[in-house]
Amino acid sequence: MKDLQDWAAVQKLRKKNKKVAVIAKELGMSRTTVYKLLTMDEEPIYSRIVYLCKVDFYAEQIIEWRFNPDYDFNGTRIFRELKKLGYKGSITPVYTFLNRISETSYSGNRKATMRIETPVGDQAQFDWSPYEMWIGTRKREVYCFTMIFAASRKKAIVFSLKSDADAIYEAIQELFEDLGGVTLELLIDNPKSLVIENDPKTEDEITYNPKALLVAKHLGTELNACNCYWPRTKGKIEKPYQYIEEQFVKGNRFTDMEQLNREAKDFMNKWCNEVHGTTKRVPNLHYEQEEKAALLPLPSHRLYLDTNLDKRVVSPDSYISIHTNKYSLPVKYAGMKVQFRIIYGFRIQVYSMEKDFIQTLWVQDDKYQTKTQDEHFTDIRIVTKSIPQIKREFTERFQNGQRYLEELAKVTQQPSHHARKILQMCDTFNFEDLDILLLHAIKQNKLEIREFKKMVKEQGYELLHKKTSPLQQELKKQSDAGLTRDCSYYETAQETINL
Numbered sequence: 001m002k003d004l005q006d007w008a009a010v011q012k013l014r015k016k017n018k019k020v021a022v023i024a025k026e027l028g029m030s031r032t033t034v035y036k037l038l039t040m041d042e043e044p045i046y047s048r049i050v051y052l053c054k055v056d057f058y059a060e061q062i063i064e065w066r067f068n069p070d071y072d073f074n075g076t077r078i079f080r081e082l083k084k085l086g087y088k089g090s091i092t093p094v095y096t097f098l099n100r101i102s103e104t105s106y107s108g109n110r111k112a113t114m115r116i117e118t119p120v121g122d123q124a125q126f127d128w129s130p131y132e133m134w135i136g137t138r139k140r141e142v143y144c145f146t147m148i149f150a151a152s153r154k155k156a157i158v159f160s161l162k163s164d165a166d167a168i169y170e171a172i173q174e175l176f177e178d179l180g181g182v183t184l185e186l187l188i189d190n191p192k193s194l195v196i197e198n199d200p201k202t203e204d205e206i207t208y209n210p211k212a213l214l215v216a217k218h219l220g221t222e223l224n225a226c227n228c229y230w231p232r233t234k235g236k237i238e239k240p241y242q243y244i245e246e247q248f249v250k251g252n253r254f255t256d257m258e259q260l261n262r263e264a265k266d267f268m269n270k271w272c273n274e275v276h277g278t279t280k281r282v283p284n285l286h287y288e289q290e291e292k293a294a295l296l297p298l299p300s301h302r303l304y305l306d307t308n309l310d311k312r313v314v315s316p317d318s319y320i321s322i323h324t325n326k327y328s329l330p331v332k333y334a335g336m337k338v339q340f341r342i343i344y345g346f347r348i349q350v351y352s353m354e355k356d357f358i359q360t361l362w363v364q365d366d367k368y369q370t371k372t373q374d375e376h377f378t379d380i381r382i383v384t385k386s387i388p389q390i391k392r393e394f395t396e397r398f399q400n401g402q403r404y405l406e407e408l409a410k411v412t413q414q415p416s417h418h419a420r421k422i423l424q425m426c427d428t429f430n431f432e433d434l435d436i437l438l439l440h441a442i443k444q445n446k447l448e449i450r451e452f453k454k455m456v457k458e459q460g461y462e463l464l465h466k467k468t469s470p471l472q473q474e475l476k477k478q479s480d481a482g483l484t485r486d487c488s489y490y491e492t493a494q495e496t497i498n499l
Contacts, residue, residue, distance in 0.1 A: 257346040
């Protein structure tokens with residue numbers, strides 16, 4: 001069937017007295033087509049021939065069975081009844097006809113949706129969406145998990161590098177914690193991690209994933225799967241993703257996933273302080289005034305379903321190795337066996353063998369990295385065995401350090417050995433107190449470590465706290481000479497433990 005453009009072109013060339021063969025050659029069509037178009041006085045209009053299907057002969061009866069409240073038959077029942085009337089076709093045309101008439105005036109507009117508002121505390125909706133975002137130095141696919149209270153429209157958010165079952169279960173619990181309570185019902189989509197089977201064409205109950213049911217039981221809520229391929233069932237959670245993309249995702253870069261989550265949660269909280277377009281209320285205010293009191297309490301801990309956590313032995317220097325990278329732990333766990341799991345693809349949670357929570361760590365993007373947290377080593381002082389380093393630290397820490405080393409070199413072959421032992425005493429004494437004791441050791445020629453410790457045990461308290469002691473007088477003289485600090489600097493020194 002040629003269109004209006006072809007018909008007009010043929011008519012135009014014919015008016016120029018061109019022959020049919022020439023017209024056919026110029027327009028790239030057969031002579032027969034040219035003759036046919038020339039005989040048409042008006043432009044061609046396409047009309048499709050409609051062929052009746054076998055099921056169309058029963059149209060009125062099907063409409064009666066489908067939409068009359070006295071019948072309200074589904075497709076399978078209609079097919080069975082049609083066979084009794086002599087229908088010889090298959091069931092597929094029956095469903096095709098039902099889909100066609102459901103979009104007509106018999107059932108109203110399928111796209112029309114009735115908005116449903118649930119009471120406070122009844123329902124939360126949960127879903128997620130992928131985005132491409134700059135994290136660190138590269139663009140990565142991240143997953144944005146969100147939850148919304150259907151009544152107040154208060155929302156919470158968390159980003160993940162994974163969307164597997166463990167991430168989904170963790171996100172549900174974290175988002176309920178961020179929202180401050182649990183609703184009676186959680187409306188969800190139909191991924192296999194949450195729903196095993198949900199077939200609307202049957203009368204069977206929805207089959208939920210057993211692990212998802214455990215999470216729901218732990219929280220005290222009840223799962224409710226929406227209709228498959230029908231996102232309007234959970235429209236309250238679907239709509240915000242466009243706003244999140246336009247107002248937060250686009251144009252932003254983040255150094256790591258933790259920064260992304262901090263800023264995302266701050267963004268969501270600010271959004272919840274704005275007036276909602278549908279309810280005309282501020283979600284956070286609506287939540288505080290009405291919904292918060294109607295929520296179920298949060299459980300005392302999160303449920304994690306990994307029965308076999310990965311295990312590691314903490315090294316003597318208090319590190320564990322995970323995927324080529326090393327991460328520090330508090331020194332009290334050095335040499336002990338611990339276990340861990342990775343959630344969201346970037347967050348490491350470490351537990352003792354009794355499954356007591358120890359620490360949250362962050363996965364390093366690069367390989368063969370060492371991540372050290374200084375607070376893990378506050379309970380221990382590691383003194384180097386390097387002789388040059390010992391001498392540098394000793395002379396930098398103690399005003400009398402250089403003089404002590406010089407005197408010590410006159411009576412022993414290894415001054416650094418004795419200096420290292422004194423540095424180890426910093427676990428008990430502060431540097432200022434040890435500096436005072438070093439000066440006394442020099443004056444009394446008690447330089448070797450055994451003599452030094454004996455002196456500290458016998459005279460340490462008196463030397464550090466009695467202002468009239470000969471040592472204090474000596475320090476005063478040095479201060480006047482500009483060699484040391486004023487004695488008042490040492491009067492606030494920490495009281496040593498009872499030796």
